[in-house]
Amino acid sequence: MTLVLCLFIALFLFCFSLGLVFLVYTWILWTSSLRSPADGAADKGGEKGLSTAELERLGDGGGAAAGQECAVCLDDIEAGQASRVLPGCRHAFHRACADRWLTTHPDCPVCRAHLDPPPMPPPPIAPPSVPVEVVVCR
Ligand SMILES: [Zn+2]
Ligand SMILES: [Zn+2]
Structure with a gap:
């Protein structure tokens, strides 16, 4: 039992x-x-918008924005003002207006063209480390 x-x-x-x-x-x-959807939403550098480094690489269009109207605040962009000209569609904005939008959206606020910031420069290729052989002569 x-x-x-x-x-x-x-x-x-x-x-x-x-x-x-x-x-x-x-x-x-x-x-x-x-947890995974929350992690995706917290990731600000992914599909949500451009990172600070990517914004820096967009450049300012070399003054081409002067005289155009900023589509965000509808003010004229004056010569010498910090501005951005988006690559591809060439739409111009005040730098502050564009950056505020671009940090949350990866596209142009006017035509919705997707922005492809220029790729990161390739990292410098380190020379292969040469093994140092110590020969002791007797
Ligand atoms: Zn503006
Ligand atoms: Zn555009």
């Missing part, structure tokens, strides 16, 4: 631990699926 009871308890413990492992596994899956 005790043997049957022992077997029953062993079987019960086995099933219980299996169920526990399954519960922990589903809990991990659930929390990771909950």
Whole structure:
């Protein structure tokens, strides 16, 4: 009789631990699926807009914006004012107006052309390290 009871308890413990492992596994899956969209929203440098480094690489259009109307604040862009001319569509804005938009949107506020900032310059190729062999002459 005790043997049957022992077997029953062993079987019960086995099933219980299996169920526990399954519960922990589903809990991990659930929390990771909950967390991933929040992580994507917190990532400001991804698809949401341009990073500060990318904005810097857009440049100011070399003064080509002077005399044009900024489509964000509808004011004229005066010569000497900090400005931005978007690559591709050549739409011009005050630098502050453009940057405020571009940090949250990766496209032109007027024509919605997607901005492709110039690629990062390739990192300088480090010369291969030459193993120094020390020969001791006797
Ligand atoms: Zn403006
Ligand atoms: Zn545009």
